[in-house]
Amino acid sequence: MLKEKILQFVTIICFPVFLFFILLNPGTAYAKKLRVITTSTDLKSIAEYIGGDKVNVESITKGYANPHEIDPKPSFMVKLSKADVFIRIGLDLEQWAQLLIDGARNSRIRFGEPGHVIASVGVDLQGLAVRGGVMIDRSLGDIHIYGNPHFWLDPLNGKIIAQNILDGLKKNSPKNAHYFEENKRLFDKEIDTHMVTWMEKMRPFSGTSVIAYHRSWPNFSKRFGINVVGYVEVKPGIAPSPAHIANLIKRMKSEDIRVLIREPYYETKIPKFISSKTDATVLTLPTSVEGVNGVKDYFGLFDYIIDNLVSTFIEQGITPND
Numbered sequence: 193m194l195k196e197k198i199l200q201f202v203t204i205i206c207f208p209v210f211l212f213f214i215l216l217n218p219g220t221a222y223a224k225k226l227r228v229i230t231t232s233t234d235l236k237s238i239a240e241y242i243g244g245d246k247v248n249v250e251s252i253t254k255g256y257a258n259p260h261e262i263d264p265k266p267s268f269m270v271k272l273s274k275a276d277v278f279i280r281i282g283l284d285l286e287q288w289a290q291l292l293i294d295g296a297r298n299s300r301i302r303f304g305e306p307g308h309v310i311a312s313v314g315v316d317l318q319g320l321a322v323r324g325g326v327m328i329d330r331s332l333g334d335i336h337i338y339g340n341p342h343f344w345l346d347p348l349n350g351k352i353i354a355q356n357i358l359d360g361l362k363k364n365s366p367k368n369a370h371y372f373e374e375n376k377r378l379f380d381k382e383i384d385t386h387m388v389t390w391m392e393k394m395r396p397f398s399g400t401s402v403i404a405y406h407r408s409w410p411n412f413s414k415r416f417g418i419n420v421v422g423y424v425e426v427k428p429g430i431a432p433s434p435a436h437i438a439n440l441i442k443r444m445k446s447e448d449i450r451v452l453i454r455e456p457y458y459e460t461k462i463p464k465f466i467s468s469k470t471d472a473t474v475l476t477l478p479t480s481v482e483g484v485n486g487v488k489d490y491f492g493l494f495d496y497i498i499d500n501l502v503s504t505f506i507e508q509g510i511t512p513n514d
C-alpha cells in the first residue's frame with residue numbers, strides 16, 4: 193500500500209514537476225549543442241553535415257537573397273549574441289557582418305576569437321589582386337575587391353570550407369573532435385562520389401560559351417569547363433548601361449551564345465530584353481542552397497545547376513562534344 197502511494201506520488205507530482213523544469217530551463221542535453229550562426233545557407237548546409245547532432249545551425253541570409261546586400265536587422269544581433277560559433281565566407285561578401293558582430297556584444301565570436309570562423313582560408317581565389325601586400329583591386333568593381341567570393345560554387349572548394357568549419361567546431365567543442373572528423377571524412381567522400389557524376393554530365397558541353405548576370409561563376413566554370421564570356425553587369429555591383437547591353441547583344445549574335453544565366457536575386461527585365469533580341473534562353477540558376485525550391489543541401493545545389501544547364505544546352509540545340 194505504501195509502495196503504491198509512493199509510486200502514485202512520483203507519477204502524479206514529481207514527474208510533471210521534473211518535466212516542467214526541463215521545459216523551462218533547456219540547460220540539459222538540448223542546450224549542450226553548439227549554437228552556430230552562418231552568413232549563408234551553403235555554410236549552414238556544410239556546418240550541419242560536419243556538426244551533425246552536436247550543433248544547431250541557423251543562416252542569417254536566405255538562399256534566394258543577394259548575399260552582398262542584406263539589411264542588418266536587430267533580430268540578427270540577438271541571434272549572434274547567443275552564438276558559440278559564427279561562420280562567414282570572408283573577403284568582402286559580407287560587408288554587413290561587422291555591424292552585426294558589433295551589435296551582438298558577444299566576445300566569443302569576434303574576429304580572431306575561436307568562435308569566429310572564416311570559410312575562405314586556403315581557397316584559391318579567382319580574380320585575386322595583390323598590390324603592395326594588400327589584397328585589393330577596385331578595378332574589379334565595387335564588390336569582389338578581395339577576389340571572387342563565390343568560391344563555394346566549386347564543389348572541391350566545399351572540402352576546404354568543410355575543413356575550416358571542422359577546425360572551428362573542434363576548437364569550440366574539443367570533446368567531439370573525432371565525431372566531427374569522421375563527418376568531414378564522409379563529406380569529402382560524398383563530394384568525390386558526386387563529382388564523378390557531375391563531371392560526366394558536364395563533359396560533353398565543355399567549351400560552351402554563356403553569358404551571366406553577375407560574376408558568380410568563375411569557380412564553377414573553371415571546374416566544369418564552360419566559358420562565361422560576358423556579363424549583364426558592367427562590373428560586379430555596377431548596373432549596365434544601354435551601350436553595354438547593345439554590345440552584349442551584338443557579341444551574343446556574332447558568337448552564337450544561346451544561354452544567359454541569371455542569379456535569382458537580379459531583375460528580369462534586361463535579361464528578357466536581351467533574350468528577345470538574341471533568342472538566348474534566360475536560365476535562372478541558384479547560387480546557394482535554398483536559392484530555388486527543392487535545393488535543400490550543398491549536393492542538391494550542384495545537382496540542380498548541372499541538370500538545368502545540361503537540359504537548357506540540349507533545348508538550345510547545343511551539340512555535345514564527342
Ligand SMILES: [Zn+2]
Nearest residue numbers: 336407408428
Ligand atoms: Zn558577387
